[in-house]
Amino acid sequence: MSSSNMNGEEPRETVPSRKLLFKICIVGDGGVGKTTMVKRLLTGKYIEQKITIGTDLATHSIKIKNKKIILQLWDFAGEKRFRFFLPNYSRGAKGVLLCYDIARRSTFNNLKEWYNIVDEHSNPVFILVGCKQDLADEKRVVSREDAKEFQEEYDIDLFFETSSKTGYNIQEVFENLTHRIIDKQEIPL
Template identity: 40%
Template sequence: MATYNYSYIFKYIIIGDMGVGKSCVLNQFTLSKFMADIPHTIGVEFGTRIIEVDGQKIKLQIWDTAGQERFRAVTRSYYRGAAGALLVYDITRRTTFNHVATWLSDTQTLTNPNTTILLIGNKSDLEEQRDVTYEEGKKFAEENGLLFLECSAKTGDHVDEAFVEVAQKIYQKIQDGSLDLNAAESGVQQKQSQKVELPFGENSAVTSDSFCSC
C-alpha cells in the first residue's frame, strides 16, 4: 500500500459507437501502446494515469464504455458522477459522426451540467480515407459547447492532449468555484490527509478513489 501521490481524482468516461477506437485511445493514453486487434469492449473497461495540471498531480480514473446497444443499460450507470466525457467518432465512417448527437444527448441527460465534454475525431492517420471533415467536427463542437480535437490512437497524435485539455478545464472550474467538490455527482475527489490507497475494488469502506456507480 502506498500513500496518495496526487491531489485530485477526476472520473472520465469514453463513449461512442462500436469500433471508433475508444479502447485504443484509452490504451494509447494509459499504456502508450496501440493494439490493433483489441476485442470489442463488453460492458466497461477501466484505466488510470496520473498527469500534472498547473503544478497539481491529478489521477484520471477512466471508464471505457461499450458502444453496442445491448450494453447501453449497463454502461449508462457509469455516466453518473463523470467530471469529463470523451465523445469519440471515426473520421473515416460518417455513420459514427451522425450518431454523435445521440451520444451527446445521453451524456447531457445522465451527467451533471458541469461535466466537461470533448469531441474526438479518431483515426486522423487515415487521412486518405476521411469521410468527415475537420471543419464538420469543429462546427458540431462549437454549436454544442464542446471541446474538440482530432487524434490518432495508432500514432498517439493528440491523444495526451485530449485527456489533459479536459483535465485543465475541470481544474479551472474547481478554481473558479463553478464545480462543487462536495457534490457527489461532481466526478472529482480531493486528496484527504492520512489516507492510504488500496488496490482498486478492495475494502471500499477504506479507500476513497472508487467512483463505480454500478
Template identity: 40%
Template structure:
C-alpha cells in the first residue's frame, strides 16, 4: 500500500432509526436483531482498499436520544463526513432532520452529508415517501440520498462505496 487514510464518519439521527444496525451490518456483514440502544457513542472500524490506498473508516455511532445531545459536540471534532439517518416508518424521525442539520452545522466544518432512509424492508409500514427524502436532500444540498435495509443489505455497501469516493475526491482536491 502506498498510503493510508483515516476517515471519521459520524452516524447521526433520532434514537432507533437504525444507526447501530447499519454500522453492525457494514462492519460484520451480519444483521443483528435486538441491538441495545447506544449510550453516548460507540466507535467501530473497517479497513478498505481504494486504488492502492488503505482506508480506515472510523464509524462514530451516536446515541440518538435527546439526553445525549449535550455530550455529542466534543466527539464531532475532526469529523470527515456524516451519515444522517431517519426511519422510513417513523415520520417524526424525518421531521427532526432539520434540527440534526443545525447540530451538524454548529459542530463540524464543511463536510459531506449523506441522507439515509433506513428500514426499507418495512415498506408496508412506510410513513415517509421516497420522494420526500429526495426532496429533502435537494433542499438541504446534501451529497446523496439512499434508502437502505440493514436486514436485507439493500444499498448498505453502496452507501459506503459512494462515501469513500466522495471523501477520496475531496482529499485529492485538497492536495492539489
C-alpha cells in the first residue's frame, strides 16, 4: 500500500540539510592581495587593505545542493617573522590558496617555501592563485606559463589568476576549491 499526501502526490523524501566546515589557509608573501581577496569575497567590494599582522579569521558560506558549507578562512600574514605560526595554524586545513602577485617575481619565487610549510602539516587541496590580474598588461613579470609549470611540478589541483579590484575569478576560486575538497574527502552530496 502506497501513501500519498492530500494532493495525491507521493511524499518526497526529505534529507536534512547538513552543514560542513572546511578550514582554508590563505598563504603567500605580504602585500600580494590575500586580505583584499577575502574582503572582496565577503563584501563584493574592492577594499584596499594594510598588511595583516599575525592571522585574520573570517567565514564564508557556500551552498552546494542541499548542503551549507562554511569556509573558515585563515588569512596569514606574509612577513617572515610570522611564519613560525603557520605549521600549527595549518594543521587540519582542507584547502590552501597559495597566493602570489603577478607583478612581483619574488612573491612567486617564495611559493616553494609556503607550499613546503603547509604540506608538511596537512594534506589539503592546493590552489595556485596569481593575484592582481588587472595589472597584467602593464606590470606582469610572472607569466601564466611559469605558474602552470609550478602547478605541474608541485601537483597543485588548480590555477587561477584573480583581480580583487574587478572581482575577476574571486568567487570561482572559492567555489572550485570547495568542490575539490568535497571530491577529495569523498563527501556525498
